[in-house]
Amino acid sequence: MAFIIIFIIVLIFFIRIFNIKLLEPAGIYTFLWIFFIIGSLLFLKSEYVFLYYGINWILITCFMSIIIAAIFKSRLSINNVITSTRHYVAIPWKLLALFIVLGLCSVGYTMIKMGANLSIFSDFTSLQTTAHMSAVNRYSETNESVSFIGQILGSFVYIAPICSGYSYLYAKSNYEKLLCLGSILPSLLSMLLTSAKLSLIAFVLLFFIGFYISYIYKNGKIPNLKFRTVLAILALICVFYGLIYLSFVLRIGKENNLLKIILDKLMIYTFGHVQGFDIWFTDNALKIEKYGIWKNTFLSISSKLGLAERNQGVYLFIPGVCTNVYTQFRGLIEDLGPFFSLIILFLMFIFVYSIFSKLVLTKKCYVLKQTILAACLFWLFYFIISAWTYTTYILTFLVFGVFLYISFYINFVWRRI
Incomplete structure (x- = not known):
């Protein structure tokens, strides 16, 4: 453990030496994992074993x-503001509203499949019962696969936030700002109805990434982290965990020592993936006999082509692990091995910074590059599993690219409401 602490101190030292900003890609990535690693050691080490090889990786x-x-850094001065005029962006606001409505339709479709109606949201007991049963069914062997219509509608739960995050900086009226913020409704209602926290976590990441890409393109620099912004972020984190706590209440139901049970689960849901990956990596990373060659990273595609099998929950629990979540790195290592995976990640960081620098330094719109950068950042920040395990996320970035193309190149008479 002492080596881990020293390694983290060295990382922070290099961040200071090279003047890496907190909100540039490497800063976000590094501090995100430092937060997860320190949190896992603080809150989980007393109950679960750590072997540290996976953490070192x-x-x-x-x-x-x-x-x-x-x-x-030699090519890019992140603090410089680009004052030259950028390509005009005209957000198709009615199209964005349609995305949100389709996301709400996904919630309605789920309610119909569950035999529920809107009155369930006004009755906490009924909502709790429905959410609990949904959680039980989700992990049961008899759980039905999602239909094609369900997948298409479900993708708009995630399409809406990334498009809204991108559009927020171009909102000129209170209505447009509220429309962007309203993209949380499908994710929130889905979480309340099914107690699945994944939709809320994805909303936060997608809205942030959409906003982040938009800010970089519009302003030619990374966002400034002011004191007021920090306070707002802390407040949003409190709201986020409040909603996660509520989802646990809905999922668990009435239990003795409910508060302790939920707090323990919160620690596992927040930091357990580090311990899970650490144990899995130590026991398995060097013992893989047959590599998947992208089958696990792109499981949504390989499973549809019959090249791989996707099980409910994707991964099983292994002895000594607190969760069945092993980060996005497990699939990559199963595909390419621990050493070649590092090479791929190294090349991926080069690719991300190459696009990042072009967005900062040039006036060109780079619709395709913005879309690819958003997809890469989502994979890097989506700490649960490879994002491309789910078809809905692939559809999300395909539609996001179309949304950007329309915003930059196609003139609709109904762009502004």
């Missing part, structure tokens, strides 16, 4: 991201 990826960021 993750910290190596953080070090690589810092090195790449430092190399690109």
Whole structure:
């Protein structure tokens, strides 16, 4: 454990030396994993075993991201504001509203499948019973696969936030700002109805990434982290965990020592993936006999082509692990091995910073590059599993690219409501 602490201190030292900003890609990636690692050691070490090999592997990826960021510093001055005029962006607001409505239709479709109606949201007991049963069915062997219509509608739960995050900076009226913020409704209602926290976590990441890409393109720099912004972020974190707590109440139902049970689960849901990956990596990473060659990273595609089998929950629990969540890195390592995976991540960081620097320094709109950068950042920040395990996320970025193309190149007479 002492080595881990030293490694983290060295990472922070390099961040200071190379003047890596907190809100540039390497800064976000590194501090996100430092937060997860320190949190897992603080809150889970007393109950669960850590072997540290997997944690060291993750910290190596953080070090690589810092090195790449430092190399690109010679080409990129992140503090400089680009004052030249950028390509005009005209957000199709009615199309964005349609995305949100379709996301709400996904919630309605789920309610119909469950035999529920809108009155359930006004009755906490009924909502709790429905959410609990949904959680039980979700992990049962008899759980039905999602229909094609369900997948298409479900993708708009995630399409709406990334498009709304991108559009927020271009909102000129209170209605347009509220429309962007209203993209949380499908995710929130889905979480309340099914007690599944994934939709809320995805909303936060997608809205942030959409906003982040938009800010970089519009302003030619990364967002400034002011004191007021920090306070707002802390307040939003409190709201986020309040909603997660509520989802646990709905899922667990009435139990003795409910508060302790939920707090323990919160720690596992927040930090358990680090312990899970650490144990899995130590026991399995060097013992893989046959590599998947992208089958696990892109499981949504390989499973549909019959090249791989996707089980409910994807991964099973293994002895000594507090969760069946093993980060996005497990699939990559199962596909390519621990050493070649590092090379791929190194190249991915180069690719991300190459696009990042072009968005900062040039006036071109780069619709395709913005879309690819958003997809890469989502994979890097989506700490649960490879994002491309789910078809809905692939559809999300395909539609996001179309949304950007319309915003930059197609003139609709009904762009503004």
